[in-house]
Amino acid sequence: MTNVLQFHQKIYTQASIQSAIEQFRDFGSFQVSSRGKYFEVAIPESSLEGDSDMLAHEFKNYVLYLDITHADH
Amino acid sequence: MTTFKKATKTYLNIKESEIRFSVDSKIYSKDVIFKACYALIDKIYVFLDSPVTGELVVYLKTKKKATQKQLEKLRDEFLNELLNVSIRKNVSQKNQKAVEHIIGGAINAALTKQKVQHTEHTAQEDEDIQEIEKEIAALKKELEADMKEGDYDEDPLDIRKPIA
Numbered sequence: 001m002t003n004v005l006q007f008h009q010k011i012y013t014q015a016s017i018q019s020a021i022e023q024f025r026d027f028g029s030f031q032v033s034s035r036g037k038y039f040e041v042a043i044p045e046s047s048l049e050g051d052s053d054m055l056a057h058e059f060k061n062y063v064l065y066l067d068i069t070h071a072d073h
Numbered sequence: 074m075t076t077f078k079k080a081t082k083t084y085l086n087i088k089e090s091e092i093r094f095s096v097d098s099k100i101y102s103k104d105v106i107f108k109a110c111y112a113l114i115d116k117i118y119v120f121l122d123s124p125v126t127g128e129l130v131v132y133l134k135t136k137k138k139a140t141q142k143q144l145e146k147l148r149d150e151f152l153n154e155l156l157n158v159s160i161r162k163n164v165s166q167k168n169q170k171a172v173e174h175i176i177g178g179a180i181n182a183a184l185t186k187q188k189v190q191h192t193e194h195t196a197q198e199d200e201d202i203q204e205i206e207k208e209i210a211a212l213k214k215e216l217e218a219d220m221k222e223g224d225y226d227e228d229p230l231d232i233r234k235p236i237a
Contacts, residue, residue, distance in 0.1 A: 009122045010128075011103070016224060057118040064121065065114055068107045 002045060003056055006038040007063060014039060016066035024059055091134040092144040098129045101155050105162060106131075109154040117147065118227060 014032070015041055021030040029044040043056065057065060083094040097105060106129060110119045113133070120132040133147050 006122075006125045007119070024110055049146055057120075060120050061114060061118050064110060068111050068114070071104060071107055 001050075003052060004040040005056055006035075007041065007042045007058060007060075009034075009037050009039060012039060012063055012067055013070075016063050016067065016070060017041060019066055020059060020063045024055075027055060036063065085141060085146075087141055087144070088140075088142065089134065090137070090139040090147050091132060093130060093132050094148055096129045096131055096155065098123070099125055100218060101159060103129075104159045105155060108158040109151055110156045113147070113151060183236075 008043055017040070020031060028044050031044075031069060033040050033042070041059070043052075043059070045052070077082060085092055098106075101109075106121070110121070110131075113119055117136060118132075118134040120134075122130045122132070124130060131151065133144070135143065135147070139147075155179065
């Protein structure tokens with residue numbers, strides 16, 4: 001079973017998602033794909049240690065952080 | 074408990090310590106929303122979605138259990154920050170030309186002053202060199218005159234005595 005996170009393509013960039021996956025690689029193999037207007041990131045259940053929701057929220061927060069800091073203001 | 078307030082389009086999920094509300098992306102641009110998120114991102118979990126075109130949904134979730142009041146306060150804080158960032162952006166855009174003009178003028182003035190100082194400095198140096206050359210020429214003439222006047226064989230004061 002996997003936990004799938006959806007990131008809207010108009011808000012989040014693939015580069016930030018890839019960068020976050022690289023940073024979170026110690027927590028497991030995150031698979032990214034594109035579906036409709038969303039990027040989908042699958043986090044395998046086996047890779048989750050402890051609170052799986054917390055990992056998902058931390059990951060989403062980090063992707064947003066990367067997009068905010070890399071956005072050209 | 075999940076409640077929904079139609080006026081603010083706010084969904085509260087007390088069990089998950091999460092509040093969700095929509096922001097009109099025609100009023101607030103993406104970069105303004107991003108900056109508002111940045112103000113809160115180190116304290117709470119922030120997530121953005123856009124299920125409907127022109128509407129951006131903001132999810133705020135606390136890292137610890139939160140009450141309804143605390144969650145609503147977070148939403149209000151976020152909305153205040155949105156306004157704050159938006160106003161700052163507008164003021165910055167309005168003043169941009171004036172700021173560019175002032176900075177441009179200051180740089181121009183500094184460059185012109187530097188150029189004038191440099192030119193004046195060179196002219197002064199030339200004058201000094203000419204004066205030094207004149208002094209050298211005058212000293213040479215004096216020396217030559219002294220050499221002519223101070224002839225050893227002439228003895229104008231008649232002080233020379235023959236050696237016995």
